[in-house]
Amino acid sequence: MTTIDLNQIQQRLDQFAQERDWEQFQSPKNLAMALAGEAGELLAEFQWLSEAESSQLDERKRETVALEMADIFNYLMLLCVRLDVDIAGAVDRKIAINAERYPADRVRGSAKKYNEYE
Amino acid sequence: MTTIDLNQIQQRLDQFAQERDWEQFQSPKNLAMALAGEAGELLAEFQWLSEAESSQLDERKRETVALEMADIFNYLMLLCVRLDVDIAGAVDRKIAINAERYPADRVRGSAKKYNEYE
Amino acid sequence: MTTIDLNQIQQRLDQFAQERDWEQFQSPKNLAMALAGEAGELLAEFQWLSEAESSQLDERKRETVALEMADIFNYLMLLCVRLDVDIAGAVDRKIAINAERYPADRVRGSAKKYNEYE
Amino acid sequence: MTTIDLNQIQQRLDQFAQERDWEQFQSPKNLAMALAGEAGELLAEFQWLSEAESSQLDERKRETVALEMADIFNYLMLLCVRLDVDIAGAVDRKIAINAERYPADRVRGSAKKYNEYE
Numbered sequence: 001m002t003t004i005d006l007n008q009i010q011q012r013l014d015q016f017a018q019e020r021d022w023e024q025f026q027s028p029k030n031l032a033m034a035l036a037g038e039a040g041e042l043l044a045e046f047q048w049l050s051e052a053e054s055s056q057l058d059e060r061k062r063e064t065v066a067l068e069m070a071d072i073f074n075y076l077m078l079l080c081v082r083l084d085v086d087i088a089g090a091v092d093r094k095i096a097i098n099a100e101r102y103p104a105d106r107v108r109g110s111a112k113k114y115n116e117y118e
Numbered sequence: 119m120t121t122i123d124l125n126q127i128q129q130r131l132d133q134f135a136q137e138r139d140w141e142q143f144q145s146p147k148n149l150a151m152a153l154a155g156e157a158g159e160l161l162a163e164f165q166w167l168s169e170a171e172s173s174q175l176d177e178r179k180r181e182t183v184a185l186e187m188a189d190i191f192n193y194l195m196l197l198c199v200r201l202d203v204d205i206a207g208a209v210d211r212k213i214a215i216n217a218e219r220y221p222a223d224r225v226r227g228s229a230k231k232y233n234e235y236e
Numbered sequence: 237m238t239t240i241d242l243n244q245i246q247q248r249l250d251q252f253a254q255e256r257d258w259e260q261f262q263s264p265k266n267l268a269m270a271l272a273g274e275a276g277e278l279l280a281e282f283q284w285l286s287e288a289e290s291s292q293l294d295e296r297k298r299e300t301v302a303l304e305m306a307d308i309f310n311y312l313m314l315l316c317v318r319l320d321v322d323i324a325g326a327v328d329r330k331i332a333i334n335a336e337r338y339p340a341d342r343v344r345g346s347a348k349k350y351n352e353y354e
Numbered sequence: 355m356t357t358i359d360l361n362q363i364q365q366r367l368d369q370f371a372q373e374r375d376w377e378q379f380q381s382p383k384n385l386a387m388a389l390a391g392e393a394g395e396l397l398a399e400f401q402w403l404s405e406a407e408s409s410q411l412d413e414r415k416r417e418t419v420a421l422e423m424a425d426i427f428n429y430l431m432l433l434c435v436r437l438d439v440d441i442a443g444a445v446d447r448k449i450a451i452n453a454e455r456y457p458a459d460r461v462r463g464s465a466k467k468y469n470e471y472e
Contacts, residue, residue: 003121004206012213020220021227025284028183029164029172032157033283035190036390039150039157040276043397046147047269048261048465051404054147055200065146066203069194070212072153073205076187076194082173085184087191088122094188095130102138109139111402143402151401154272158394161279165387166347166379168287229284239357240442248449256456257463264419265400265408268393271426275386275393282383290383291436301382302439305430306448308389309441312423312430318409321420323427324358330424331366338374345375 006087010077017078028082035075042068124205128195135196146200153193160186242323246313253314264318271311278304360441364431371432382436389429396422 017023045065046054057065080087106117135141163183164172175183198205224235253259281301282290293301316323342353371377399419400408411419434441460471 003123005121009209016213016216019222020225022229024227025229027169027172028175029167029169030283032160032164032172033279033387033390036154036157036161036394037276037280037283039154039190040273040279040390042150043154043269043276044273046150047266047273049147051145051147054145054150057146057201062201062203065201066205066208067212067215069197069203069205070208072157072190072194073209074212076190079187083175083180083183085180085187087184087187090184090188091127091191094185094192095134097185098134104137107138109142111140111143148401151269151272151397154269154276155394155398155401158272158391158397161387161394162391165384165391239359241357245445252449252452255458256461258465260463261465263405263408264411265403265405268396268400268408272390272393272397275390275426278386279390282386285383287381287383290381290386293382293437298437298439301437302441302444303448303451305433305439305441306444308393308426308430309445310448312426315423319411319416319419321416321423323420323423326420326424327363327427330421330428331370333421334370340373343374345378347376347379 006077006080009074010081013074013078014081026078026082028079031075031079031082035072035079038068038071038075042072124195124198127192128199131192131196132199144196144200146197149193149197149200153190153197156186156189156193160190242313242316245310246317249310249314250317262314262318264315267311267315267318271308271315274304274307274311278308360431360434363428364435367428367432368435380432380436382433385429385433385436389426389433392422392425392429396426 014023017026042065045061045068076087079085132141135144160183163179163186194205197203250259253262278301281297281304312323315321368377371380396419399415399422430441433439
């Protein structure tokens with residue numbers, strides 16, 4: 001089991017920012033930009049790979065990807081702090097919404113978006 | 119304290135995909151694209167707001183943003199499953215790297231990237 | 237007047253790819269990823285700047301930004317080649333759509349999305 | 355031949371914004387966000403398609419993609435206006451840089467980034 005204390009991570013990241021006087025730069029707007037920039041770096045790791053290759057990364061590449069994923073995770077956690085969002089609750093709500101939008105017996109094996117179903 | 123069991127969330131998301139026969143679409147390459155697409159939706163929520171406004175969202179907007187954040191979180195968790203990445207470990211490694219790159223007494227109050235320091 | 241021959245740019249970029257045997261990597265899917273990755277790099281140039289600062293770049297930063305913009309432009313041109321899209325025509329159609337969605341006397345001074353108007 | 359007058363498109367887009375009193379929202383920072391948001395929408399069109407499928411779009415999907423590409427093009431043109439960037443010149447400079455970074459006889463058939471070559 002991998003329990004993780006999100007509050008503790010959020011506090012570490014917030015303290016890291018405070019020690020550097022960086023809260024002034026970390027408006028939600030700016031953090032959303034930084035997160036999307038990191039998502040762009042993640043894309044860049046995969047853009048010239050086939051889908052099959054993307055499933056079989058060597059150890060060095062996998063670590064590069066894992067650290068990009070950590071960047072995204074960390075900006076997401078900082079956004080939680082700045083916006084006072086409980087991400088675990090939001091995840092629950094979103095999974096419930098998706099379960100309603102995409103009933104298993106209706107969408108099986110199809111990648112259409114929910115609003116493309118008639 | 120908000121502990122969260124990442125394995126359990128990952129299992130829920132993986133099962134959600136399996137019930138819909140969606141694993142075939144969820145190569146790491148495709149999940150990275152989906153995550154970046156959601157990061158684009160997060161951006162869209164903030165793009166015409168000032169930084170100050172982005173810190174003072176009304177409840178409806180804050181929930182919209184929280185659900186976009188949940189989308190990003192969930193694609194990140196699915197990437198962890200498909201790539202067998204331990205995100206908590208990656209977060210620890212990345213924070214350690216950043217602590218070395220950005221010593222507090224050197225970068226205080228500055229937003230330059232680490233490779234812009236001489 | 238800055239007329240530009242889009243076909244000629246597209247041919248240069250396509251030839252550049254052919255000389256390197258890179259067409260095999262340049263599926264529309266992959267080019268969309270590469271374009272979005274470059275958009276992420278553009279974001280990174282602006283993420284810690286205020287809006288006012290983003291309007292007053294020094295020459296070095298402005299050139300960095302211009303080259304990121306060129307990257308985006310070039311991937312867009314390659315997408316035109318691979319998908320046989322006439323971008324000038326698409327631009328005309330999109331401006332017409334936006335003119336209908338956002339009548340000037342209705343949306344003046346407001347940044348809401350068209351579907352947020354009642 | 356598809357010559358296109360970039361100045362004229364830029365003027366149309368700038369006038370469209372002026373008629374709606376939207377220049378106030380169009381800082382370079384915000385335009386970069388909007389462009390990246392549109393790049394995210396482009397990604398979303400391709401994320402569950404195989405590379406082969408992405409080359410064989412039906413007409414409806416191709417038009418959807420073309421209009422997303424137009425959105426990106428238009429935000430790029432507005433950025434040119436706000437930053438006074440000559441995109442045709444930047445494209446020339448960037449192609450020259452890439453020709454030096456990626457000599458054809460060295461990189462043929464390989465998708466590595468230039469800094470991954472020893």
